[in-house]
Amino acid sequence: MDNNPKVTIHDIAQRLGITASTVSRALNDNPRISEATRKAVHRAARQMNYQPNNIAAALRHGRSRLIGIIVPTADRAFFASVVRGIEEMANQLGYKVIICQSYDSYEKEVQTIDALLSARVDGVIASIGKNTETFDHYQRVQRAGVPLVLFDRTTDALEVSQVMVDDHLGAYKVVEHLIRQGCRRIAHFTSPKKVSIFKERLRGYADALKDNGLPYDEELVVSSNLQLEDGRESMQRLLGLEHRPDAVFSSSDYGAMGAMQVLKEHGIKIPQEVALAGFSNEPFTSFTDPALTTVDQFSLTMGKRTAEVFFEQLKAGNKNPVPQKIVLKPELIVRASSLRTGPLAGEAGHL
Amino acid sequence: MDNNPKVTIHDIAQRLGITASTVSRALNDNPRISEATRKAVHRAARQMNYQPNNIAAALRHGRSRLIGIIVPTADRAFFASVVRGIEEMANQLGYKVIICQSYDSYEKEVQTIDALLSARVDGVIASIGKNTETFDHYQRVQRAGVPLVLFDRTTDALEVSQVMVDDHLGAYKVVEHLIRQGCRRIAHFTSPKKVSIFKERLRGYADALKDNGLPYDEELVVSSNLQLEDGRESMQRLLGLEHRPDAVFSSSDYGAMGAMQVLKEHGIKIPQEVALAGFSNEPFTSFTDPALTTVDQFSLTMGKRTAEVFFEQLKAGNKNPVPQKIVLKPELIVRASSLRTGPLAGEAGHL
């Protein structure tokens, strides 16, 4: 065990017969130190297996070079990809990233915020959990003077920079597409939660219907948690209606997948009898049969833009710039689950 | 802004006309402090929006209550689930978890280790990246006296506790199952990397063949990175063989998925002409058509066991207990992609 208990700059100093301050400066390549001592210190540090104590450094100058990222869950391709985008830029700038999962729990989100503040992270980047309806904890971040940026699942209840996708537009495009495919009774899976993205998608859905002269039918809008099982249940319910829908647009890919399973189990043809579309472009959507029409959110780009906005704000410091709101354009990915016409119509099964 | 610059225990002390040490003890509910001051301090802290500075505390008593977890990528259900298992136990014990992704890059893995050590985490839990072949950085962790536990992708090159699944057994079960389904020329997708799990699975594959009197055919074993695209290429290659295989067992679900796509594109029936199996039980495997036979690794359990081993070791401290090696039993999940006989044979498509 070379370095247990841990070696400090004092140990290095003692060995070289100089002081800790000189060692510190040498390690940080301070020009006030001669080339000779600089090299000697670096060599000694290496030999002694010195590991800088960032905790001490962070305490001394109030910055930890750590950024906390809060996501509902890290195992969604969308979030993972955003995180990656952020991480790349952060690392380039010498920052490390702490990924925290809220699991969509309000309590966990609050605890995480407190933990991050206590850990004195230099900033927080978050996507709000589904069950979060008050935002005091985020205000605490701001009051503490810690830069905060929200992405995807954001809120207007805070004066904060946010990066999101135009969910209204994405949903609008989906529904417009379904209508062009000849669908007239289009159902929608949404969430009862107060998360802006779902409300926006619902609005896009409704607007597309209206603009195309189709009625908005309450009974075709089903609210749930949008997981696979919820999608199954919602679809079951829709199949029990007097007038079945001829298309389903789910606010989540998992919900759409649940619907697909139920439709298949009932021998209902997709997309001929019921067309199907999801949202988010999870990787599995191209694996299903038929492949699932969905909306891509350019998650990597979102991550990069989020990081940009964040670091701008970090640099600005207390100048507290005007919160920015960046809205990215989503892209409709048409696949077999909704394609009734055209060259590939009915070609479900071959990707 | 109530608390910017940040309020410290000294601020609280000043306001109450007492000293910082008393405030510290009061906040930590030290019995030496009277109930009256204790309450007063807590109240003042709340009013002043006090946020404890864990950095200072961590510096003082060398423990940060942070645990670093390194995974190749967080967006795989398997890893996400293990992380969750660890996190649950850690949180109960008052520890926070830092999730770091190595993206299977050796350099990133090394950097992450150093960052975690500098951040003075109380321990490291890791799954080794595919491209890691030397382990000095992990030894540094051990030399620093920081508890280390490896899971899933481990190595015997280190004297370290590890929690893994019996990959040999999992693979053996798959191949045995395929043989029972009447398959005689079973191909295998593996990885050229020196990661134990892939070597173990290959061994399980070979042993199952041998035990059932089937020959091990070099040309049926294809090495790649096991991603979707790799699976596609590998399958293409196999289809070019003089004697095509009648089954493919991929060491990863994504690889199997690539094979499935190619088989479908060629109009080859699954499982009748070629049976298919993957490994890991990624969620999407039950979404495909036919649903994919695979091996479940009980990731949540693995996370819990890993956490148990880790905290045992943490408690033991410098007593440096004998490294444990825990091997979990995997479970074969038979689905339509490999089911040629029995009641559900050929029922592909209905999950």
Next chain:
DNA sequence: CTTTTATGCGCAATCGATTGTAATATTATA
């Protein structure tokens, strides 16, 4: 050969919380 100007490094305070020990206030006991 002084005086100025660099150059290189040491001294000591600091970041905020913790904790062993000392000091004082309070209560109990003789």
Next chain:
DNA sequence: TATAATATTACAATCGATTGCGCATAAAAG
């Protein structure tokens, strides 16, 4: 009432690195 015992709180050092300031020594200028 004096003294012992206990309960509370204060003092000061500490964790490890950083940094403003100052003191040397050396090089350059006059």
